[in-house]
Amino acid sequence: MYISAFGEGCMRACLPSLGADQFDHDDPSESRQQSSFFNWYTFGISFGGLAGLISIVWLENYKGWDIGLGLCAILILLGLLVFAAGLPFYRNQVPEGSPLTRILQVLVVAFRNRRFELPEELEVRESNAEQGSTKVLSQTNILKFLDKACINRGKDGAWSRCSTVKVEETKIVLRMLPLFISSMIGYVSNPIILTFTVQQGGMTNTRLGKIHISPATLFIIPITFQTVMLAIYDRFIVPFLRKRTGYASGITHLQRISLGFASMILASVVAAMVERKRKEAAVQMSLFWLTPQFFLLGVSDVTSFPGLLEFFNSEAPRGMKSIATALFWCETGLASLLATFLVQGVNSATRHGHKGGWLEGTSLNNSHLDLFYWVVAVVGLLGFLNYLYWAKKYVYQLDPRIIDEPSVDKDSP
Numbered sequence: 001m002y003i004s005a006f007g008e009g010c011m012r013a014c015l016p017s018l019g020a021d022q023f024d025h026d027d028p029s030e031s032r033q034q035s036s037f038f039n040w041y042t043f044g045i046s047f048g049g050l051a052g053l054i055s056i057v058w059l060e061n062y063k064g065w066d067i068g069l070g071l072c073a074i075l076i077l078l079g080l081l082v083f084a085a086g087l088p089f090y091r092n093q094v095p096e097g098s099p100l101t102r103i104l105q106v107l108v109v110a111f112r113n114r115r116f117e118l119p120e121e122l123e124v125r126e127s128n129a130e131q132g133s134t135k136v137l138s139q140t141n142i143l144k145f146l147d148k149a150c151i152n153r154g155k156d157g158a159w160s161r162c163s164t165v166k167v168e169e170t171k172i173v174l175r176m177l178p179l180f181i182s183s184m185i186g187y188v189s190n191p192i193i194l195t196f197t198v199q200q201g202g203m204t205n206t207r208l209g210k211i212h213i214s215p216a217t218l219f220i221i222p223i224t225f226q227t228v229m230l231a232i233y234d235r236f237i238v239p240f241l242r243k244r245t246g247y248a249s250g251i252t253h254l255q256r257i258s259l260g261f262a263s264m265i266l267a268s269v270v271a272a273m274v275e276r277k278r279k280e281a282a283v284q285m286s287l288f289w290l291t292p293q294f295f296l297l298g299v300s301d302v303t304s305f306p307g308l309l310e311f312f313n314s315e316a317p318r319g320m321k322s323i324a325t326a327l328f329w330c331e332t333g334l335a336s337l338l339a340t341f342l343v344q345g346v347n348s349a350t351r352h353g354h355k356g357g358w359l360e361g362t363s364l365n366n367s368h369l370d371l372f373y374w375v376v377a378v379v380g381l382l383g384f385l386n387y388l389y390w391a392k393k394y395v396y397q398l399d400p401r402i403i404d405e406p407s408v409d410k411d412s413p
Contacts (some may be wrong), residue, residue: 012329013253017321018043021311031109032242035249038310039234046227046301053220098210099169106162109149118144118149139164143171164195169317172397173324174314178390180327183308185383187335188342189264189376190300193271194222197293198405200275205284213287222289223299233302243301253311254391261387262303265380267296279365315397343378346372380405 019041023034060068139147151161198218205212241250249256271293277287309328316324347357350368361367 008064013322013326016208016309016325017312018090021093022407028248031248034314035238035310036234038306038313039230039238041307042301043227043230043234044067044307046223046230050220050223053223064270065396094319094322098321099323102166102319103170103173105158105230106146106149106166108159109162110167113151113153114145116148116153118147118151121354122345138373140168140171143174146171157413167224169320172315172317173320175394176312176324176327179254179311179387179394180331180385182383183261183304184331184335184338186261186264186380186387187332188310188338188383189380190297190304191269191336192339192342192376193248193264193267193293193373194219194297197222197271197290199364200271200278201287203278203284203289206288209285220302221294222297225295226301229298229302230306242246246362249310252396253307253314254394256307256386257304257311257392258384260300260302261380261384263296265304265377265384267293267300267374268377268380270296272370272377275370275373277363279370342376343372346375 016038017348019037020034023030023037056068059071096103129286146167148166151162152161155161185287201218201221202256206218238250245251248399250261266366272287274293278289310322312328313321347360349357351357358372
């Protein structure tokens with residue numbers, strides 16, 4: 001389990017960054033293709049999950065876990081061979097050292113120089129590696145205290161004086177932190193709604209004619225919505241919006257993320273009303289009543305998931321793409337952890353004597369999931385408003401508009 005988590009963590013942090021490095025943002029055609037890449041990368045994750053739920057789960061249930069896990073190992077090896085076959089054709093960025101070390105160096109040196117006054121003009125200092133491989137970053141007037149890391153005190157060394165490139169890279173990462181925290185709070189609703197919606201599905205009539213849908217395979221429904229909507233979004237909606245807004249992604253990254261958070265709030269409200277109706281129904285409710293919230297979950301995954309991934313990757317400095325992608329995965333993981341704390345907190349607050357909390361009933365019929373959904377909606381709304389505040393204040397590092405729109409609009413995944 002630990003080896004699997006280690007391997008998946010490494011791949012998730014590196015694959016999106018490697019894919020994005022294959023496109024040049026300054027080229028109009030490649031800028032559009034980069035935006036499309038993140039949509040199809042998310043599509044690949046969803047389609048792989050869908051195929052796994054259908055085929056691997058069936059193999060493990062009817063043929064044995066050894067057969068299912070063996071097939072997984074073969075597929076991973078095949079994917080590795082396909083990836084390795086493309087090595088001669090990839091655009092590889094030369095590593096420039098640990099990004100965390102560079103950030104720490106700037107913070108330490110700026111703290112050491114905190115008593116010094118900033119000169120009117122800082123001496124520009126760049127290493128040979130930065131001049132050759134890092135895009136020149138203009139000096140900004142935000143977070144001015146970090147500029148003290150560039151003060152020349154007569155000592156050389158990475159821990160005594162930092163280049164302006166290092167300082168500006170650190171500023172970019174720190175500017176993204178408020179959005180990282182606010183979007184993490186806004187994303188809390190997603191794992192909660194997905195998990196409990198599947199549990200709701202287990203309490204409904206899951207027969208479609210003569211076909212019986214197992215509760216364990218209900219995850220197929222939101223994933224199917226997501227894969228279909230991703231294809232429609234990339235091939236039809238994005239080109240339509242691009243012609244009217246001039247943005248490579250149709251709309252800005254932060255606007256796309258906000259649509260996802262708004263759909264999660266709406267999904268919480270719809271789920272609360274459906275759960276109330278399910279508990280009051282005289283006969284077992286059909287699974288089709290969960291279609292609206294499954295659809296809204298799909299909208300959320302189509303907008304907020306790739307939007308956050310593309311935002312962190314495109315806004316990060318060239319030498320810090322991998323850490324920015326890792327921030328995204330940390331955000332989704334921390335959001336799930338916060339969701340767990342929210343469930344525990346609500347149960348603790350609503351527990352009275354021998355009477356359990358809202359979600360501690362023997363089944364959903366004896367719980368108050370509908371009331372909990374309203375709590376999730378309120379938390380999501382507060383997180384959404386907080387996100388909008390920081391998104392409005394944020395200034396993009398790279399212009400999201402297309403520099404020179406060609407006459408013929410051709411998109412490639």
